Amino acid sequence: MMRFLLLFSRQGKLRLQKWFTTYTDREKKKVIRDMMMLVLARAPRSCNFVQWRDLKIVYKRYASLYFCAGLETQDNELLSIEVLHRYVELLDRYFGNVCELDIIFNFEKAYFILDEFLMGGEVLETSKAAVLRSMEDADTLQETMEEYMSKPAY
């Protein structure tokens, strides 16, 4: 089971955080700090797996963004790399040529996609089409609502 998923930039800015088990705020901060220190310091082309405390850390860099997942000991590292990759694929499909900016400005969307893809730290939907379909469902709803309330917000 995945314990957490973090997205952060090369500069050490957190872009997305998802916790699949209970952590206190202090623990979260510590994990985030440790992950950034650990992962950002890795030389290019070194192993994508790191051991941190009793967790396996799997990370992958896409352009300037690091995707970093904390796994339990019995999890399969290679498979998790593919989970990260599938998530990137999903983001890419949804945003069309996704870049870090998409995730910065529409981070709530990134969260929604993640919720359709992973649930409770396990893969919920492996089919790309299905995830996007459920995203679209929700988006149509949004569009109709936005048309409806197309007046300025304030």
Added chain:
Amino acid sequence: MSDVVEKTLTALPSLLSLDSQPGSAKLSSTSKLGNLIRGITELASKHEEEKLIQRELTSIKEQVSSPNTSMRQMKELMVRSIYCEMLGYEASFTYIHAIKLAQQGSALEKRVGYLAVSLFLNESHELLLLLVNTVLKDLQSTNLIEVCMALTVVSQMFPKDMIPAILPLVEEKLNHPKEIIRRKAVLALYKFYQIAPNQVQHIHNKFRKALCDKDPGVMTASLHIYLQMIQENPEGYKDLAASFVTILKQVVGGKLPMDFNYHSVPAPWLQIQLLRILSLLGKNDQSTSEIMYDVLDESLRRAEMNHNITYAILYECVKCIYTIHPKSELLEKAAKCIGNFVLSQKINLKYLGLKALTYVVQQDPKLALQHQMTIIECLDHPDLIIKRETLELLFRITNAQNVTVIVEKMLEFLRINKDDYTTTDLVGKVAELAEKYAPDNEWFIETMNTVFSVGGEMMQPDIPNSFLKLLCEGFDSEEEDRKLRQFAVDSYISLLQGEPGKLPQRFLQVISWVLGEYSYLKEELESATVLRLLTKLLDSKNTSSETKSWVLIAMTKLCAGGAGVSVAQELSEAYSSSLDTVLRQRAQELQHLSQDSEIRARVLSRDGLDSLEVDSSLSFLDGFVSEALAAGAAPYKPPHQRQEELAQSKALSLEPYGLSLPISMSACSITDRQSPTLLSISSGLSGDSTDLSHKGGSTTLKLDGVKRVWGKEGYLAQRELLEEAAHVEMPSPLRSPIQQGEAEGSHSQTPTPTPTPEPEQEKQQLASSLFVGLGSQSSVCLMGKSELPPQRFRRKAKSPGSSSGSSELSSNSTLSPPSTVDNLLCNNLLDSNTPSELDVPSPEPPPQLSQDLSTANGTCDVELTDTDLKESEPTLIRDNGVLATEDLDKPRDLCLSSHLPAELSGLCCSEITHLCSHQSLQLSTCHVQRDKSVVLVVFIYNSSDSDVQQILLKLDSDQLEVLCVCESPVKEVRSDSVAVCQYTLTVRRPSVHVEVAGMVSYMSPSGTPQSVQFSCKLPLTSFIRPLTVSTEEYGAMWLEFSNDTKQNLTLIGDGRESLTATLNVLKKKLQLHVVEIIGMEGIVACRLLQDHPCLMHCRVHAGTLAVWLRSPVADLPDCLIYHCQRALQEH
């Protein structure tokens, strides 16, 4: 794909300034969030950012609390505050509004509300209770999106206590027509199962329905639950093995819709999940394993595409193959597969290859030999992770011959390592190895010195403890003990003369203890010198006060005689005014003991600690306590009772029963630091299943391994690696003459006589010293070429119940790599000159029996003197400890129950079960419940024509006390007759099932000694009797008992009578005494034989029976609740 992102990002600055750029249309750049983000990007310093965010937060705060803010605006505000929180600024004032948004917003706003809640709060946050109603409402909504959102948030975070409130609704969703809803419901239940397993127990059959769902996605989701349940209880799901195999076959055969493919591999996630389940089911179970051989073979065959995902499947496949009952063909293929991983140029695969090797190496050490050059390269890999994993692998193959080299490598790594967790782990491993395989005193002490100085404060406390224990308890030989202690003293004196300020506190404590205890062993060493050194420690600024008290204790032991006393007086004066009370006490002790040599001799005798007896009940305080009580003091209450009374006095406790168990495994395990030794034991368990057939099968020596790998091109080509390897340290010739000899020996036998280049030679030497004694060991022994040095520090037998550290140690030694066991076996084989015996495959002995090395030894002896070799195969298997419980093919229609002793007939008696058969003897057993005891009856039936003599039946159990009833035990059984032995059993330590292990040895008619082992299990319920007490007595007892458990049980029947009905079932099945039923509450009492009471308080609440058990015996409530559950389920 990443290239595209890269390109996009290079355009970042222009994107930010030009909104009209095509790609940026979807960036909501005009929104307030956009402005905020842009604002932050433009700032230069952290300080400015802080100011900006604070401004932003103030404005958000104003708007959220304004009554005019619409939900739509609220959504926007929420997104902004999520952003601020992500940057690390607290926005706790928005939490309540997030909940409100989830409550009142329309679909989309609700979604943001839920998202904000799940990001802001965690499971234990009190505000979460306010969300329960919203979730309930949304679960009942007709809008599918709302239902989905509710299920998502439920699986994300939900207060444990509130699960019962929504459970029926979630369960209902398992039948929903939409598969996405069913899938989410299954995963939500999975989450519930993780955090509160007892609450979803009753829906196990619904999980089965989910497993059979027509949508493969729902089925996949249900596998998560199954994996977890099977992990906890593999026995309970063996019947599903065939179904899982069928599913896997279909998946591998590409029968699933294309949608499930990932990079044209069919449903990899599903495949891996299934492989994991299969490996759990097939472990130690031959018949189940046999079902899966085909599909595993097919998986290996199909997964050939060169993509990460296929490697992931392969890796899981290999692990599975090595976990289940072995099949040689598959093992071969798996080994080849591991080879592909290890030799891969991709670093990720190499890493996993090492991991796989580590996993299998104890079963198949030859595999490590094959890859020894790769392993050595990995040892010098620039990536520390690879290095670390290699050390883990080496740790597994350590034996008495290569220990010095491996430990040296580990210490080398420790010196450059910066990660605390790794240090703690590795230090533990080094200490374990040092203790197990140390070649000599000098090495041992020096290694431990390094362990203490590197490990420092990060070390597990059991390492110094067990080290000191080892020193003080000593080994088999007095002389050796003395030498070891002397050496330790020598070494510590020289350390203290150096720079003691640099040593960690823990180490200083060890040093001072050893000096205090053993410096008298060095006659030329004056105690004044030692005292001076210790005083220096006391004066040092860096010494902590804990260490100082250790030092003072050491001085107390040393201060006898002229100079000592004056030093002691000075010090005790200095410290008797210390602010630290412990130090002050130590100073007082020092003062008094240094003056009065008589008391000193009595208190600090040099005989060691064995003579000390600890009065754990503190009975010497009884007088004091009774005086205090008489003077009107309040009686002592244990902490939990105090707390409870406090809670009761506050009176607002509406819910006396927690609705769930308080511990969530997944939640707490991140902070748990398992002891490294424990870790290594558990990970070592899998490797424990040493299979002789793999190891002893071939007689190839390790030299072959060297040669083979030597010739490989891959290795020779890597020049730059070779250069690095030049730094590889040689095993120091002084310390390891054996290894050196081995290395040279292997070198001279290498068939290529051409001189190899220098670095390669070094590598090769390193290889031969690392891999010495691996795999080839048994063959070496057989040929009588070398003798393994005996394990040095063999501990004396210790009394049971000593500290956990020691029990760990003893189990360590039994779990040690094959060497010790092999050695025993081989020596025996050598004696009798029947080496071919090694080829007989011996199935893995069950752990409880294999622990006893001496038994294994003994049975082996018996086997070898057995002249009747035709029969030896099956008996060998049996003698190795496999219970022949299934061996029922012989006709067994004798009526054993008629042999039941007269005094036991008519009592409640269990079914007679077959224990084991051996040649002509058949053993069966039953147990009879008497009022005050449980009697175990063992029937020995001799079916042969001749009498069997010298029968000796031994029973033993950890959990039980076994007493033989008859005074003269059975000695012989006449042909075709039955002998009966009786034993009374008393529970020593309650557990759900108690187990008795036994061994019967006898002289067969042909005059050869034989022995068989067996074991039988009894449920704890056999030991439970009703306890007749009145309600008042019950009340008084309730408060006294300290161990309790709470749980919810299912009620039987419904309506008013359900409580009575449920209690009656329990009463009938478990022999409980129902004291009284008042309305919706009932109290029940029982006792565990002889007289351990257990009280049970039941209350009907929300359709379940909330049960609270209390007892003075630790595990009794937990065991009893288990049986209650079972009893109700069976009903």
